[in-house]
Amino acid sequence: MNEKDFAELAAGAALDALSPDDQQRYHAALAAHPEWQSIVDADADSAGFLADGVAQAVPSPDIRAALLARIAVTPQSGDVVLSDSAPDSMPDPAPGETADAAPVADSAPAARDGDDAPKAPAHRLRFLFALAACLALLVGVGAGAVAINTYINRPASVVALEDIQAAGDAQQASVSLESGGTATAHWSASLGKSVLVTDGIPSLAEGKTYELWYVRGDTPVSAGVFAADDGEATAVLAGEMHAGDVIAVTVEQDGGSPSGLPTSDPVVVIPTA
Known part of the structure; x- marks a missing residue:
């Protein structure tokens, strides 16, 4: 293995993104070429800088108002509303439907003009929050499972080394x-x-x-x-x-x-x- 190939493996190791086979090749090459430790140290420093150097972004208050306004006027039938504004008038409700949607839709433009955001029905918010929580949990569990699986499945020779x-x-x-x-x-x-x-x-x-x-x-x-x-x-x-x-x-x-x-x-x- 030459130094260029090792540098590519070292970058993956710094991000904890090597497969078990690549991890074995990485450890073997480092053991055979201790003078390449400087590459490992530089990549570790770079990874730490990328993780620590990103300032925390504070979302604009308008984002919440706009999101709640869109939720309020989004039909629950699965159709997608493409218009950026609510229609001037609402059609008569179909048989079996209620007229509750019209007042809610009328309040949507007010939210975009900076007034208080309308409150979406509680069951919709609970659904969205639960969905977001599930997605976050799946992402976290998935990433953790990959890391744990990689660690557990290290070759015996790598563990011994x-x-x-x-x-x-x-x-x-x-x-x-x-x-x-x-x-x-x-x-x-x-x-x-x-x-x-x-x-x-x-x-x-x-x-x-x-x-x-x-x-x-x-x-x-x-x-x-x-x-x-x-x-x-x-x-x-x-x-x-x-x-x-x-x-x-x-x-x-x-x-x-x-x-x-x-x-x-x-x-x-x-x-x-």
Whole structure:
């Protein structure tokens, strides 16, 4: 991932608008390129400025009067009144209708001339207020649900990486790959967790996968397999990390080494001591 692509993800992260996949790519890229933290900080400052820099707008008192006047003359049959003024005369009410609408309509122009606004029937106002409240509730619940869903559905590797970075004894080490990419191990001895973040690791042929290992002395312990998407991966190592373990990666067949031992030379070797 280049700096331009990361800047786009950082802008989305500042607005809390990244998908789970993009959030994983964002964290992986930041872990591999800590020098891009300045981009993250700048976007966070910009988002805060946009949120705090908008002055609260006070609506004009005329808006309420005009709204109530329009409500008062709006038929309840579903028809829409397009005219900006009430008609000079009202037609005779149809059989079954009341003549209450005419006096209400006559009061509408007075409201537009600045006089007291007419009061719409209470049941109409209750309906409109309830509708507005429901819309506000739906918008709030919808936005909150998206944010909660995004947070809950974070990949396990991203959760583990965040836990490690928040630990008081968090450590990391990076190595360069033959392909020109980098691999960074993050670990916390107190948590017994470690995560490997790669950027620019080669894609493998069909039927092959990367396998993670904890190497304790001369004993390799399998820690799971992972695949790289366009050279990028954030993989949490399975099992508990021990102080002094070496984190290694080999290329194995799909599903990992059948013998439980590495079958190829490691492509990544990162000591943690």
